[in-house]
Amino acid sequence: MVRDTRLVQTAVIGDEHSDVPIILPTEAIELDVFRRAHQQDTFWCGLLLGGCGGQLATKLYVDRQCHFQHNPLPNCAPNTCRRPSVGESSADHLYVKSAMSRSLLEFGRAARFAFPPPIGSLVDVELEDGLSLRIHMDAAVQPDWEHQGAVILGPGVVPDPDVLAGCPYVYRVRCDSDGVGRSVWIGTQSLARSTEWVPFSECTWTDEGLLTPAASRILHDRAAAGNRPAVPAPSSGRGALPESVVTFVRGLEAAQRTGTVDHVRRLCNGSSSFLDSLPSTARAEAERALQEAKAWLVTHEEYQRRIFKDLEAAVRERRAWDVRSGIQQAASLTRRGASAEERRILAAARAYLREHDYAGQFPAQAALRRQSHYRPAPAAKRPGPSKSKKPNRAKESAARARALLERLARESDLLADDELAQLVEELTRAANIAGPNLRDPERKRVASWGRKARQRRPARTTATQPRARTKPMAAGKPESPARVKLGPLAAAVKTILQKAAATGTTLTWAQIRAQPPPGLPALDRSQQTAVLIQVDRSRAGTAPLLSALVTGADHDMHPAYPRIAAAAGRPRPRGDLEAVAQWAVEVSRFQRAQ
Numbered sequence: 001m002v003r004d005t006r007l008v009q010t011a012v013i014g015d016e017h018s019d020v021p022i023i024l025p026t027e028a029i030e031l032d033v034f035r036r037a038h039q040q041d042t043f044w045c046g047l048l049l050g051g052c053g054g055q056l057a058t059k060l061y062v063d064r065q066c067h068f069q070h071n072p073l074p075n076c077a078p079n080t081c082r083r084p085s086v087g088e089s090s091a092d093h094l095y096v097k098s099a100m101s102r103s104l105l106e107f108g109r110a111a112r113f114a115f116p117p118p119i120g121s122l123v124d125v126e127l128e129d130g131l132s133l134r135i136h137m138d139a140a141v142q143p144d145w146e147h148q149g150a151v152i153l154g155p156g157v158v159p160d161p162d163v164l165a166g167c168p169y170v171y172r173v174r175c176d177s178d179g180v181g182r183s184v185w186i187g188t189q190s191l192a193r194s195t196e197w198v199p200f201s202e203c204t205w206t207d208e209g210l211l212t213p214a215a216s217r218i219l220h221d222r223a224a225a226g227n228r229p230a231v232p233a234p235s236s237g238r239g240a241l242p243e244s245v246v247t248f249v250r251g252l253e254a255a256q257r258t259g260t261v262d263h264v265r266r267l268c269n270g271s272s273s274f275l276d277s278l279p280s281t282a283r284a285e286a287e288r289a290l291q292e293a294k295a296w297l298v299t300h301e302e303y304q305r306r307i308f309k310d311l312e313a314a315v316r317e318r319r320a321w322d323v324r325s326g327i328q329q330a331a332s333l334t335r336r337g338a339s340a341e342e343r344r345i346l347a348a349a350r351a352y353l354r355e356h357d358y359a360g361q362f363p364a365q366a367a368l369r370r371q372s373h374y375r376p377a378p379a380a381k382r383p384g385p386s387k388s389k390k391p392n393r394a395k396e397s398a399a400r401a402r403a404l405l406e407r408l409a410r411e412s413d414l415l416a417d418d419e420l421a422q423l424v425e426e427l428t429r430a431a432n433i434a435g436p437n438l439r440d441p442e443r444k445r446v447a448s449w450g451r452k453a454r455q456r457r458p459a460r461t462t463a464t465q466p467r468a469r470t471k472p473m474a475a476g477k478p479e480s481p482a483r484v485k486l487g488p489l490a491a492a493v494k495t496i497l498q499k500a501a502a503t504g505t506t507l508t509w510a511q512i513r514a515q516p517p518p519g520l521p522a523l524d525r526s527q528q529t530a531v532l533i534q535v536d537r538s539r540a541g542t543a544p545l546l547s548a549l550v551t552g553a554d555h556d557m558h559p560a561y562p563r564i565a566a567a568a569g570r571p572r573p574r575g576d577l578e579a580v581a582q583w584a585v586e587v588s589r590f591q592r593a594q
Contacts, residue, residue, distance in 0.1 A: 008056065008068040008083075010091040012046035013038075016053035019046075019113075021091035021098070023180050024058060026065045031058060034180060043068060045081055049091055050119040052081035085120065092154075092175040092182060093123050093137050099184035099200040100125065107205040131209050135173060150209050152186075155321070158328040159189065168218050171210065172197075188214035243571065244578055245282045248274065249289040251581025256296050261304075263584050264297050270577045304333050312345045320356045323349050398437035401430040405445055424453040455514050489521075490534035497535065497546040501590050506551045529560040536568040545570070548586035557583045 009026070012018035022043065025031050035058060043058070045051030045068075056068040070081060083090075097113050104111055104127075114124040123135040133150035136143055136157050143151045145163055152171040153159060159170045172187035172195060186203055189195040196214040204211050248267070255263035271290055275283055311330050314322035327349040330342070404427040408420075431438055431446045438446070496515045500507050507515075509528055523531065532547040547564045551557065558564075562579045565586075566572040573579035 007065055008045070008070075008086040009088050010049060010086065011043040011056050011068050012049065012091075012094070013041050013043060015042075016044045016047050016051075018044065019048050019094050019097060021046075021049075021094040021182075023088055023091070023177075023182070024066060024068050025180055026067070028060055028062050028066060030180075031060050031066045034058070045070065045083060048094060048115055048119065049083060050085070051083040054081065084118075088177065088182075089175065090120060093120050093135070095175050095182040096135060096137070096173055096184055097123055103200050103203060104205060109205055127209075129207075133209065137173075152210075155325055156328060158331075168222060169215050171212070171215075186210075186212055188212045188218070190218060242278070242282055244274075245278065245286050247571075247573070247578055247585070248286055248581045251584040252289050252293045254584040254587065256293060261297065261300055263580060264293050264300075266580055267577065267584075268294055268297065270580075274575070274577050307333060308342055308345050311349055315345075315348050315352045318352070318356075320353070323352055323356075327353065394433060394435050394437050397430040398434035401427055401434055401438060401446065402442065404430065405442065405449075408449055421453050424449050486527075486530055486534055489523075490531050493531055494535045494546065497549050500549050501544070501546060506549045506587065508551055512550065525560060529563060532558075532560070532564050533567045536564065544589040545586050548583055549590065 008024075010021060010023055013020045013022050022038075022041075025034050043056040045054045045056055047053050052070075055071050057071055058066070059069045060066050093115060101111070101113075110128045112126045114126075116122045116124060118140050121136070121138050121140040123137065124132070125135070126132045131150070133152060134143070135152040135154065137154040139157050143153065143157070143159075145151060150171070152173050154172070155174050163170065169188050169190040172189055174185050174187065174197070175182040176185065177183075184200045185197045186200055187195045187197045196212075198212060198214070202213060248271075252264065252267055255267065268290060271286070275286060275290075278286060307326065307329050311323065311326035314326055327346065330346060330349070404423060408423060408427070427446055428450060431443065493512060496507070496512050499515075509523070513522070528550075532550060536545050536547050545565060545568055547558070547561065547568070550561075552559060557580055561583050562573050565579075565582065570582065573582050
């Protein structure tokens, strides 16, 4: 019989189509109790676990971990199950479904459940009264906040700060070990409060859907605060307020809506001279907007400080689950730049996770994890586990490639560009050595990471080659104005910016040059301005300015934006403060279009 070497911890009870999960105890004494409790049950590598549908047997060991094992196939053929995950958390989507079914039943509600691919990542719920929600157990599929129903986020799925800034709260879900099962907890996360976790049994259901105790308090507080005066729209406010005040107020609101703390702070800090120039009525309106913006800024900054304080404490107390969750939140909040103290905390968290990833494993597994994180010195030769057995370099490289793919899927958003490039380079080298030991889907993932690394790495040389008998242009040196043909460049840049507009993201000029199609030459500031003016002149007069999505190296407003906006027919801003406000409004128009 060919032995199944994978440590399968989860299964389903009944048949291969079952959605009733079960976890096998790892200790021999606990497995004896488990077997007596489930004498009449059969265990299966369920299809809803991404398994092969085969029947499983329990394997008892005294000296190592007990686990499920596939029953042998006829003629002792090797098992071909390709189940992606076999650990304790691999059935969490089924435990969440079970907990939600019980909760709905208590309130006399019914629902239909579906598990779209990739299996284990998503749970779709349709209630009988037409409400729907989607649970994202991991980050394999990005949430669609505008076109889905309610959204619940699992561990490691970080809500964008823009989302938190635009809604009162976001629901989270997690599963914790509870004997031979998993307990399901629902969290309520908001900018103004730390995430509050309660068992699913403490949640209620209303006509609007799921309601946690924390969400109920947040909605009550918002209702008690009452409706604040609406900010006058530009069309109705021109007669009552100066255009500059309307732009300033709209810019403050836009920066808050998109969660861009730096823009809110910049508008607040530079407002003194602007206020002094206003008549009393207009000044009162601007000061009211400033007061609200400063309150928002205090709340957001306090939230960010709390996230980093909690992350630092989790590292110090070696709480791996909290570190893994907190580091992604912290990195998302500082994607536009972090302070020295924040960078120190992020570095400590990354170092702890690397240590934790290979601690407590078998020696061979630990060595493999270390190789995926650190390159050994060329002169250092590590002895193999057995000198009498020649190692299979192709198989070792395949295992190393799989470990790198797993790490990239988990940490890519947390890595700097040079770290990502280094890991992808190592991944590509391992995949080449592995040869046929890597499956086609794995090779496609390797190729995909290669493309992503190239897109994140700024182009080092220009692809435009000089004509014959012409002195070669130095790498990265801008072309002379006479050599640049603006029409084709504007068309290429417009295509890239339209893709960015579809996701509401901004790009630096270096990032634009790194996007396909390749070959955009290096341009100086005046040439960039000329290209962006052509991009926006080719669009309808009322459309948001694509040039607003092009930022400086610090992800702030491009220095040439006021000139570009004026060339596109926008009112020329009077001063830097009004320019930033106008730019924030343009960026927010892309956000609202999602």
